[in-house]
Amino acid sequence: MNPKSAFVNKYKDLLKELEAHEGLAAMFADSAADFDSAADLEALEAARVKHLGRKSPLSLLLRSIPDLPPEERPIVGKYGNRARAALEQGLADRKKELEGVELERRLASEQVDITLPGEPFPRGHLHIITQTQWEIEDIFAGLGYRIAEGPEIESDYYNFTALNTPEGHPARSLHDTFFIEGHEDVLLRTQTSPVQIRVMEKEEPPVYIISPGRVYRRDSDATHTPMFHQIEGLAVDQHITLADLKGTLETFAKAIFGAEREIRMRPHFFPFTEPSVEIDVSCMICGGSGCRACKHSGWLEILGAGMVDPNVFGFVDYDTDEVQGFAFGMGVERIAMLKHGMSDLRMFYDNDLRFIKQF
């Protein structure tokens, strides 16, 4: 008998009772020890056949009951069956235990190479211009602006004249314009501001819109592509001030370039705003201390803006005594380039997948 057997320990009380019959206790202890020591399911099965099979001493003993003297029969019957039940239970427990061990062993042998890449689910990329444009749109949407769109093939009137840039205006020479064959007064819009005129023609103030889209200028080098994207904004309401313009664009600059950014306004000239300003943002590369990107000034120009010129309101029949407004415009590519450290504009339109998939 092995006193340390877990099995025997568990059935300590039963064992004591089994001592009522000479041999039964020893038989039980013997079986229990074999079950306990079975190292795997195969050994356990062999032990089961040996101790609980038809030819096992216990089975033989139980089957011999009718041949026993009558006074022994109830003792052997009672304790023999109890021993059998206990052994069967113990066997089942031990089997579960060994199965558990077996499972762990199998799982341990099934190791995969966790460093191989995962199942590749396809994921396409939005063009970085679109990503940037959406980001800008969302910022202004959050500030209460709607998004207005308009035609790219535009009339001279909307692109220039109604924006206070009549024929012969010197500012026209700043735009190298593509014209449409067969129509002297039709062109590819050089800015998205004509959309603002179209909106103001249709709607009464207050107007808070941004107009994103493709624009065209006849110029092509590392810093100019003949097609590019602009987002222009317009706010017309009763008491819009230059201070509101500054605050709006400061909010925008912080939202897109980081909360620590600052802006400054420099006076400038645009035909459709008065006063006109250019907006610089503190350099996000050097933090304002000066670097090559900002030409050591600490500032980067990001957009042009100003208070809507009363002449423009005249073209859309807005009462300049009732409303005033601001307008601003920026190049989406420029914002993307500053944000992502790009230097060659043309890459946007090469559409090389190696470029597109970076973003």
Add this chain to the structure above:
Amino acid sequence: MKVPLSWLKEYVAVDLPAEQLAERLALTGTEVERVSRVGVPAADGNLERFVIGQVKKKAAHPNADKLSLCEVDVGGKVEQIVCGARNFKEGDKTAVCLPGGMLPDGRKLESAVIRGVESHGMMCSEAELGLSGESAGIIILPEDAPVGTKLAEYVPVSDEVLELEVTPNRPDCLSIYGVAREVAAVTGAELAPEPVDDTQARGDDSIDELVKISVADGRLCPRYGARIIAGVKVGPSPLWLKARIAAAGMRPVNNVVDITNFVMWTLGEPMHAFDLAAIAGRKLTARRAGKGEKIVTIDGDSRVLDDSMLVIADEEKPVAVAGVMGGESSEVTGGTTDILLEAANFDGPGVMMTEMALGLRSESSTRFEKGLDPELVPGALAMASRMMVELCGGRLVPGQIDIYPRPRQELAVHLREEKVTGLLGIAVPAPEIVSILESLGFGCRREGGAIHVTVPSFRADVEREVDLIEEVARIFGLDLIPPTLPSDMRVMGGLSGYQSAERDIVQALTATGMNEVITYTFIYPDFADRLRLGDKDPRRDCVRLANPLSVDQSVMRTMLLPSLLSTIATNLSVRNQDVNIFEAGRAYLRADGEKLADERRTIGGCLCGSLRGETWTGGGGQADFHTGKGIVEAAFASVKGRFSVESCDEPFLHPGKSAYIAVDGRRAGYVGEVHPLVLEAFDVDRPVVAFEILEDALIGSSAGIVIFEDLITFPGSFQDLAVVVDKKIPSQDVIDVVEAAGAPLLRSAHVFDVYVGDQVGERKKSIALSLEFRSPERTLTDEDVDAARGAIVSALADKLSAALRE
């Protein structure tokens, strides 16, 4: 506009370093592109090494015929210098660079032994000092030049130059004096009076006897002023003038031309000098050119004019394109003695259209095009006359032409203080407003809460109250404006339904693994041929650019496909695999009537290769028609829209593997494998599946808001059904029959397998469907489902002769 600092300082007592001045100007509205240095480098005391010297002795070099050996007094010291020039004699004064001196081109001069003789310095030519191209001889200075003095104190051979980017509304800043005025206003430095001192006319003749001038087009020529300087001696300008002209970025020509350029640069009024003797009939008219009339301009080019252009013409021919460029025939030359000096005012838009038509721009036309102040004319004539008399030995002929029929009216503008506050969002005190405007040359008189402002003639850009407010704002300081947000915004922001749907579609496409591209909308005109479009195909009728950059970018695309195929070709050429791309862009069709063009928002895509690249887990597989259709389905699903397909005969697609996409029976696009001949025409050597969908139709197909349907409370019943039909019957026909017969309990029917082969016979195919039956009101019984299934089976037999597959 190049502004040499030493020139600027002649008119304004500013003592800021160039960089700080540049910053101050930038923040008040005058952009400074860069600060550069011209002439002799100034760093490390280099200017000390350039002095005025006097040749004391000139002898032949003992070992070289062409060199001379000189002793040069450089101020308290005589240096031995070997020189190759021949244009000087003993006693001449010149510019000497001493050993250690660095020349403008970066060369450093050291003492040297030249042909066996020591040389301790160099006598400099104009070219060596960066003053002109003159390199044959050394500079000969006037006799009164003080020997030993630093050259830079005598002639501006070294200068810092502010390169200004002047906005088109401020032509007054295209002049040194105009910039000086601006500098005075923004720094508070004192401004010198305008340098327009006149000279005394001499002689008994008068200009009216010598020339007749008239203006035939007063709109294009509001003012024409002229004077005659007689008896000039045309020759090189004095060194200081050459230095000024060179520092301004121009090339010295001769004293007469240099003076006109100097006056233009100083005052901003372009001038022209005619050789009076070359003016036929001694008559000049400012008139429009005749159509086809010709002129050879002083750059030597012959130019054909038209009747929109103003010329200055003598009796026979144009002698100048007014305000743009003079003509060769009356150009001032070495033999010229009498000068007709022109200072005029030409119409800005007129000059601009002329220069654009001729493709000719000059320092003169770039000023006139912006609209110049007519009041510049008398001052320019005075200044130029005085300089010509002083520097060319001429005589101002009495009298002056000044045709100025409609003199400028003085303009006064009312400026309300509350309007300043209302526009800027900050209150600027009235005394400050007045002092700002006065510093800029405006006249101010306070009247109650307003200021009565008179606008100086050189500020034609200021006409209204708002223009004055801008002047106040920029000098007051934009940095003082507080950042605020609009208050009381009674509007709603955000994307429209259409715009949101557009984003949903684009995102659905990227979710399939496709990448977005953005391509130029103008393309090559032969795209239609490459796509095999028929002769009458409306997509051949492009909107064309009148002035494209190149033929390859000369027409607006009528479809996205060519842009996409070209993008695939360029990607394949750099060995990018699996080029699956889409664009959300526009196609442009000609439109009749009011619309300028029909700009169709279009989603187009091309699949070339696999959406799931080859990896160790497998994957791969070339995209085919049904991959493309799956993408289209994903696009429609993203907006909960529906479409159907129709057979398709697009010439650029595979005839058996292409379909039109239809929404509510209206054609809305196509999907299909691209025809191999088209691929060849686009240099694409791998199969491509393409699609284009009109965005309006796609978004319009949306069912809108989803109405709830109970799919949970009562379980559905699922059945499979396999039917054998004729091979040619489209699966959609089978679905249509099944859906019609299975209604209302049949909720959906999907094809999950198609079999063609021996088991069903040669002309047949088997289609396996999974059917879902469901009622929103109850759990279906077996009898319900059996009845519905029976109806489906018999309808299939009736309508499509379909048999159940055993």
